[in-house]
Amino acid sequence: MTPPVDGSTRRAVLAAGAGTAVAGAAAGVAWASRPAAAAPGAASGGALSATDGVVPFRGPHQAGITTPAQDRLHFVALDVVTDDPAALRDLLTAWTRAAERMTLGAEAAPGGTVGGGPYGVPQDTGEALDLPAANLTVTIGYGPSLFDGRFGLAGRRPEALRDLPAFAGDDLDPARSGGDLCIQACADDPQVAVHAVRNLVRMGFGVVAVRWSQLGFGRTSSTSTSQATPRNLFGFKDGTANLKAEEAAALDEHVWVASDDVAGGAGGAGGPGWAAGGPHLLPRRIRMHIEVWDRSTLQDQEDTIGRDKKDGAPLGQHGEFTEPDFHARAAGGDPRIPVDSHVALAHPDHLGGRRIRRRGYNFTEGTDGEGHLDAGLFFVAFVRDAHRQFVPMQRALARADRMNEYVEHTGSALFACPPGLPDGGDWGTQLFG
Amino acid sequence: MTPPVDGSTRRAVLAAGAGTAVAGAAAGVAWASRPAAAAPGAASGGALSATDGVVPFRGPHQAGITTPAQDRLHFVALDVVTDDPAALRDLLTAWTRAAERMTLGAEAAPGGTVGGGPYGVPQDTGEALDLPAANLTVTIGYGPSLFDGRFGLAGRRPEALRDLPAFAGDDLDPARSGGDLCIQACADDPQVAVHAVRNLVRMGFGVVAVRWSQLGFGRTSSTSTSQATPRNLFGFKDGTANLKAEEAAALDEHVWVASDDVAGGAGGAGGPGWAAGGPHLLPRRIRMHIEVWDRSTLQDQEDTIGRDKKDGAPLGQHGEFTEPDFHARAAGGDPRIPVDSHVALAHPDHLGGRRIRRRGYNFTEGTDGEGHLDAGLFFVAFVRDAHRQFVPMQRALARADRMNEYVEHTGSALFACPPGLPDGGDWGTQLFG
Numbered sequence: 001m002t003p004p005v006d007g008s009t010r011r012a013v014l015a016a017g018a019g020t021a022v023a024g025a026a027a028g029v030a031w032a033s034r035p036a037a038a039a040p041g042a043a044s045g046g047a048l049s050a051t052d053g054v055v056p057f058r059g060p061h062q063a064g065i066t067t068p069a070q071d072r073l074h075f076v077a078l079d080v081v082t083d084d085p086a087a088l089r090d091l092l093t094a095w096t097r098a099a100e101r102m103t104l105g106a107e108a109a110p111g112g113t114v115g116g117g118p119y120g121v122p123q124d125t126g127e128a129l130d131l132p133a134a135n136l137t138v139t140i141g142y143g144p145s146l147f148d149g150r151f152g153l154a155g156r157r158p159e160a161l162r163d164l165p166a167f168a169g170d171d172l173d174p175a176r177s178g179g180d181l182c183i184q185a186c187a188d189d190p191q192v193a194v195h196a197v198r199n200l201v202r203m204g205f206g207v208v209a210v211r212w213s214q215l216g217f218g219r220t221s222s223t224s225t226s227q228a229t230p231r232n233l234f235g236f237k238d239g240t241a242n243l244k245a246e247e248a249a250a251l252d253e254h255v256w257v258a259s260d261d262v263a264g265g266a267g268g269a270g271g272p273g274w275a276a277g278g279p280h281l282l283p284r285r286i287r288m289h290i291e292v293w294d295r296s297t298l299q300d301q302e303d304t305i306g307r308d309k310k311d312g313a314p315l316g317q318h319g320e321f322t323e324p325d326f327h328a329r330a331a332g333g334d335p336r337i338p339v340d341s342h343v344a345l346a347h348p349d350h351l352g353g354r355r356i357r358r359r360g361y362n363f364t365e366g367t368d369g370e371g372h373l374d375a376g377l378f379f380v381a382f383v384r385d386a387h388r389q390f391v392p393m394q395r396a397l398a399r400a401d402r403m404n405e406y407v408e409h410t411g412s413a414l415f416a417c418p419p420g421l422p423d424g425g426d427w428g429t430q431l432f433g
Numbered sequence: 434m435t436p437p438v439d440g441s442t443r444r445a446v447l448a449a450g451a452g453t454a455v456a457g458a459a460a461g462v463a464w465a466s467r468p469a470a471a472a473p474g475a476a477s478g479g480a481l482s483a484t485d486g487v488v489p490f491r492g493p494h495q496a497g498i499t500t501p502a503q504d505r506l507h508f509v510a511l512d513v514v515t516d517d518p519a520a521l522r523d524l525l526t527a528w529t530r531a532a533e534r535m536t537l538g539a540e541a542a543p544g545g546t547v548g549g550g551p552y553g554v555p556q557d558t559g560e561a562l563d564l565p566a567a568n569l570t571v572t573i574g575y576g577p578s579l580f581d582g583r584f585g586l587a588g589r590r591p592e593a594l595r596d597l598p599a600f601a602g603d604d605l606d607p608a609r610s611g612g613d614l615c616i617q618a619c620a621d622d623p624q625v626a627v628h629a630v631r632n633l634v635r636m637g638f639g640v641v642a643v644r645w646s647q648l649g650f651g652r653t654s655s656t657s658t659s660q661a662t663p664r665n666l667f668g669f670k671d672g673t674a675n676l677k678a679e680e681a682a683a684l685d686e687h688v689w690v691a692s693d694d695v696a697g698g699a700g701g702a703g704g705p706g707w708a709a710g711g712p713h714l715l716p717r718r719i720r721m722h723i724e725v726w727d728r729s730t731l732q733d734q735e736d737t738i739g740r741d742k743k744d745g746a747p748l749g750q751h752g753e754f755t756e757p758d759f760h761a762r763a764a765g766g767d768p769r770i771p772v773d774s775h776v777a778l779a780h781p782d783h784l785g786g787r788r789i790r791r792r793g794y795n796f797t798e799g800t801d802g803e804g805h806l807d808a809g810l811f812f813v814a815f816v817r818d819a820h821r822q823f824v825p826m827q828r829a830l831a832r833a834d835r836m837n838e839y840v841e842h843t844g845s846a847l848f849a850c851p852p853g854l855p856d857g858g859d860w861g862t863q864l865f866g
Contacts (some may be wrong), residue, residue, distance in 0.1 A: 053656070074797065081804075113668065114743045125727055126668025126742060127795075134656045175802060189653040191664075194797050198806060202727045209804030213646075215797055220622040222655040223486070223567045233623075233631075235546065235559025293556055294635045299551035309559060310547045362560075364627050364648055365798045366506065369608060371514075371642030373631065423602075430682035 064137030077179025093428035107132030141415025176411030216361025276421025285411030306343030497570035510612025526861035537564030574848025609844030649794025710852025718844030740778030
């Protein structure tokens with residue numbers, strides 16, 4: 001087994017002893033081609049492994065989309081502050097290298113924390129030095145504003161990458177919305193996710209600035225059953241009907257942008273074809289008015305969701321994964337699952353078959369200044385076309401969803417994720433051509 | 434083995450199978466006396482156990498002070514909004530019952546989530562229904578303002594429980610400072626800590642309102658070595674010289690309020706004697722200017738802290754736990770550990786032997802609106818007398834600490850924790866007598 005070429009890879013990569021992890025670390029350090037074994041079988045988005053804790057960075061699609069949700073999220077939206085396209089391109093290239101290293105459990109740069117000597121500025125901030133890779137994934141996306149002409153990218157904007165319309169009831173905070181770029185870092189340790197975002201932001205001084213960021217929590221691997229559906233802050237299981245990583249055909253239909261989707265635009269090499277294989281990433285910060293919710297009856301809550309609180313079964317049925325029966329009637333003749341319940345309105349049967357891949361995290365951060373906790377769901381959807389999938393769904397929900405009494409959308413953005421990177425590829429070359 | 438008396442205890446308590454955990458759950462449900470075995474050996478603050486994940490709630494001191502730091506923190510400061518002392522007293526009594534239940538992995542009330550039937554308002558919000566106790570501790574404290582006369586408690590204020598002076602460089606946000614009461618919830622799962630705070634706040638509708646709250650993260654049991662000193666967001670090990678749970682005599686000297694300390698005041702049964710055995714709890718929200726820090730050299734960083742970044746050893750020495758040698762000289766004749774380094778200024782040798790118990794957590798939440806991450810350390814100190822221990826330490830640091838270039842104190846408060854509760858005791862009776 002070849003040892004890593006520098007001595008500063010983080011603890012667990014050295015300690016893991018797993019051949020792929022260490023070979024991977026060496027490849028990351030040397031920026032060499034990854035071993036073939038890591039390519040298709042272990043492609044991005046594969047199942048998490050408790051033994052090595054490394055999610056492959058490269059593959060047909062970016063990691064962090066169909067990857068089973070890790071415990072923690074740090075999401076950041078950035079604005080580009082330079083007007084030099086080359087600076088942006090170089091940053092994207094450098095980010096690729098650092099992101100791949102960190103997903104392997106290595107420092108952001110070789111010898112990053114202390115290897116640069118006393119007079120050097122450390123190239124890694126060090127707070128993850130003793131921590132393993134923790135299943136870190138780093139997922140990048142580009143907002144519509146990145147293609148406004150500042151960087152010569154106007155011809156490369158996919159037609160579907162345009163700002164979302166306003167929805168009834170939206171209360172969007174501009175300081176929590178939009179952005180030229182985004183980075184989604186997910187890991188089983190919050191310090192690892194925060195470290196990844198921070199080091200990428202640090203590398204971008206003078207090129208990008210943080211516009212907004214969001215920390216989130218979901219399951220905790222060590223205390224929850226890894227296969228159980230986690231609960232949101234309404235106390236209900238959330239994600240039961242999510243599009244699963246195993247549904248390859250459905251992912252092709254609903255999540256991955258097809259080549260034909262981006263064949264138009266300015267056309268040719270300078271066109272939007274780069275976006276094929278990468279979904280739209282659509283974050284919504286959904287504040288939950290938990291104090292109001294907590295004063296409603298169990299029946300109100302279950303009628304709002306359309307599911308049983310304890311087990312997550314559709315109302316009047318048994319079993320969390322039972323398909324909801326919207327024709328079943330209660331004693332009085334009304335539908336057992338209210339037509340304006342969240343489950344009914346968001347169900348593909350009522351949305352022309354549309355489905356989305358969700359990857360949300362709960363959040364709590366301080367108060368609203370009026371004695372209430374500022375808490376809710378940071379909803380992240382991955383879809384092939386936000387305007388054809390999310391917009392009709394959200395219009396239906398915004399119009400009638402019983403849940404609107406308890407939620408408020410306070411942040412929103414839209415990004416196009418590039419597809420995964422092949423060996424030797426990088427984000428700068430991928431976007432700028 | 435006696436099963437729990439209601440069927441709604443949370444998953445892990447039922448699954449644990451450990452006699453003490455299940456017996457404890459039954460005791461919590463029935464509000465009966467706890468088994469004697471849980472008293473001294475397994476007293477509050479004992480070592481965490483990965484097998485049962487339950488930290489005893491009762492004992493001579495509250496849990497969450499000398500208890501080894503759990504992975505996550507949710508801290509909330511509250512103001513009392515009623516002027517009815519009986520309502521406050523009743524809430525404190527009800528909180529005791531709910532807090533003890535939750536630390537055992539049970540719901541906040543029997544049958545809390547769904548047991549109240551469709552027309553009842555659930556007495557537990559349910560988001561922790563499938564989760565184990567996760568070593569939850571709930572620690573309560575009372576601020577100086579609680580004793581201002583509104584509740585007939587003026588005579589019960591310990592003399593040392595008075596507002597802190599201002600320190601040079603403070604930039605305190607009133608919306609992140611002060612409070613009549615505080616609750617510190619720590620657990621290995623953030624959802625368990627958030628659930629505990631939320632349910633206690635929910636019970637307090639009309640009696641208390643949230644003034645501010647803070648989420649924090651530290652080590653992650655499943656990815657870090659449990660005995661290793663975790664790193665703060667400066668990338669340095671933090672807590673090496675902390676006062677340890679095993680140092681009983683030092684805890685008596687520096688952390689636990691002695692009976693003599695609170696023998697004065699209005700005297701007798703109505704006096705401040707209730708506070709004996711409980712330390713002052715002193716939170717400081719310390720914003721780190723990580724962008725400035727990240728542009729400084731390794732030597733600047735190490736000279737600021739006074740320790741080696743990689744291993745945490747005092748500068749010029751070896752081993753994290755080596756006692757710093759402040760007399761050692763560098764080649765040029767200057768002290769090897771700068772006299773204005775954080776370690777030098779905060780060392781007991783330079784503070785008349787004063788020591789504190791720290792229990793800080795890292796935080797990251799959004800941005801400061803100027804392109805920077807809002808990140809730092811939520812510092813929580815436990816001391817016998819904040820004015821005799823923390824004030825001289827912070828005055829010395831505020832005057833000269835090199836670290837001041839990189840930090841800003843943006844929140845502060847002071848609370849007196851009551852001591853631990855004996856079997857059958859509750860916070861309402863303990864405070865009001």
